[in-house]
Amino acid sequence: MSSEIExxxxxxIEIAADESVEVPNDGVSSLAKQSRGFGVxxxxxxxxxNTEQYPEEKVPTAPRFHGRHQxxxxxxxxxxxxxxxxxxxxxxxxxIYVEGAQNTxxxxxxxxxxxxSVYQINYLRCIFCGLCIEACPTRALTMTNEFExxxxxxxxxxxxxxxxxxxxxxxMVAPPHAMFPGTDESDYYRGKVTGSDPSQGEVFGVVVPxxxx
Amino acid sequence: xGIEEKLPSGFLLTSVEKLAGYMRKxxxxxxxxxxxxxxxxxxxxxAGRYDxxxxxxEVFRASPRQADLMIVAGRVSNKMAPVxxxxxxxxxxxxxxxxxxxxxxxxxxxNNYAIVQGVDHVVPVDIYLxxxxxxPEMLMDAILKLHEQxxxxxxxxxxxxxIRQVEAAALASLPTISMKGLLAK
Numbered sequence: 001m002s003s004e005i006e007x008x009x010x011x012x013i014e015i016a017a018d019e020s021v022e023v024p025n026d027g028v029s030s031l032a033k034q035s036r037g038f039g040v041x042x043x044x045x046x047x048x049x050n051t052e053q054y055p056e057e058k059v060p061t062a063p064r065f066h067g068r069h070q071x072x073x074x075x076x077x078x079x080x081x082x083x084x085x086x087x088x089x090x091x092x093x094x095x096i097y098v099e100g101a102q103n104t105x106x107x108x109x110x111x112x113x114x115x116x117s118v119y120q121i122n123y124l125r126c127i128f129c130g131l132c133i134e135a136c137p138t139r140a141l142t143m144t145n146e147f148e149x150x151x152x153x154x155x156x157x158x159x160x161x162x163x164x165x166x167x168x169x170x171x172m173v174a175p176p177h178a179m180f181p182g183t184d185e186s187d188y189y190r191g192k193v194t195g196s197d198p199s200q201g202e203v204f205g206v207v208v209p210x211x212x213x
Numbered sequence: 214x215g216i217e218e219k220l221p222s223g224f225l226l227t228s229v230e231k232l233a234g235y236m237r238k239x240x241x242x243x244x245x246x247x248x249x250x251x252x253x254x255x256x257x258x259x260a261g262r263y264d265x266x267x268x269x270x271e272v273f274r275a276s277p278r279q280a281d282l283m284i285v286a287g288r289v290s291n292k293m294a295p296v297x298x299x300x301x302x303x304x305x306x307x308x309x310x311x312x313x314x315x316x317x318x319x320x321x322x323x324n325n326y327a328i329v330q331g332v333d334h335v336v337p338v339d340i341y342l343x344x345x346x347x348x349p350e351m352l353m354d355a356i357l358k359l360h361e362q363x364x365x366x367x368x369x370x371x372x373x374x375x376i377r378q379v380e381a382a383a384l385a386s387l388p389t390i391s392m393k394g395l396l397a398k
Contacts, residue, residue: 049261050261050262051261051262051263051264051267052262052263053267054263054349054350054353055353055354055357058350061348092322093315093321093322093324094324122319123315123343124315124318124319124321124331124341124343125315125319125320125321125322126315126343126345127315127321127322127345128344128345129345147344147347147348147350147351147354148350148351148354149342149343149344149351150340150341150342150343150351150354150355150358151340151341151358152339152340152341152358152362153341154318154319154331154333154341157318157341157343
């Protein structure tokens with residue numbers, strides 16, 4: 001067994017100490033090559049710098065940049081999230097926590113049976129892959145281009161439902177409120193509801209007239 | 214620690230605080246601590262297009278004695294954790310830590326036995342930066358938020374007062390066991 005392993009007593013390459021490699025000297029042509037190189041350096045001095053002045057001038061991101069999430073609303077202000085937890089199941093980093101709850105006629109947050117009562121995204125876990133957006137069946141969850149998320153405490157980087165919900169547009173009514181009169185949830189998904197009705201509550205701004213489902 | 218401990222609280226101390234804060238934030242030298250893909254973004258932040266030199270931070274020190282900011286860029290494995298702690302201990306105070314990216318902040322998608330679940334298990338973190346990896350603008354945003362924090366840092370007896378307040382707030386806050394959802398983890 002041990003006889004198979006031969007001792008490598010002599011190095012195969014012998015290096016002579018006094019042997020030196022001659023450096024080729026091209027004379028004037030080598031100087032010309034060098035000055036061509038310095039010419040590149042010199043020309044760069046007249047180029048415009050490509051530095052982005054970030055905090056003063058913010059260069060917009062790519063339109064489909066994966067930034068902070070947003071929970072969208074239907075045109076009348078009801079939430080699109082139905083609390084199905086498909087986003088939480090799709091998440092490879094287990095960053096999303098959802099609790100669904102039953103809608104009642106007295107307190108309705110979304111059209112249909114259920115809504116997301118607790119919705120949290122842990123941005124310390126989130127890897128912004130967008131699998132949750134692909135999983136969402138109602139397009140309730142989308143991503144914005146906002147990226148300035150750094151903070152000094154762990155707790156501040158767990159975003160609650162209030163932090164993620166989209167802001168109200170002028171024609172929207174804050175939930176809980178009833179569905180648009182004379183519609184059911186399938187009308188919402190077919191895009192037949194395009195605004196709110198006075199019977200649903202007080203709107204946030206001026207209502208554009210002539211918006212009917 | 215120094216002269217600020219001897220100063221009486223009042224106008225003199227707040228003036229020294231402002232001066233010290235301004236000087237500390239304007240010459241923050243980061244220690245190189247690139248561990249994974251976040252390090253590539255950290256290098257990009259130091260390079261010409263984003264140019265950390267605009268904030269006096271272009272020198273990434275390989276020697277911890279000459280650095281006062283550690284940017285932990287990437288996932289910290291259990292084997293790397295003692296090394297990281299040693300580098301942190303070798304840095305001269307005052308010193309700050311940015312936990313860059315999801316993996317350094319919480320373990321990210323690597324919820325397994327090999328990765329430290331958040332670098333704050335090992336060193337105290339001043340700024341958590343989400344993203345996988347965060348783009349250079351995000352890192353600069355975190356750095357600027359840290360600058361603001363450093364500029365407003367208290368010294369001497371004012372610092373003792375802040376520590377007392379933080380302690381009192383921590384005692385009065387909601388215990389982890391009664392938090393809901395992800396907050397409980």
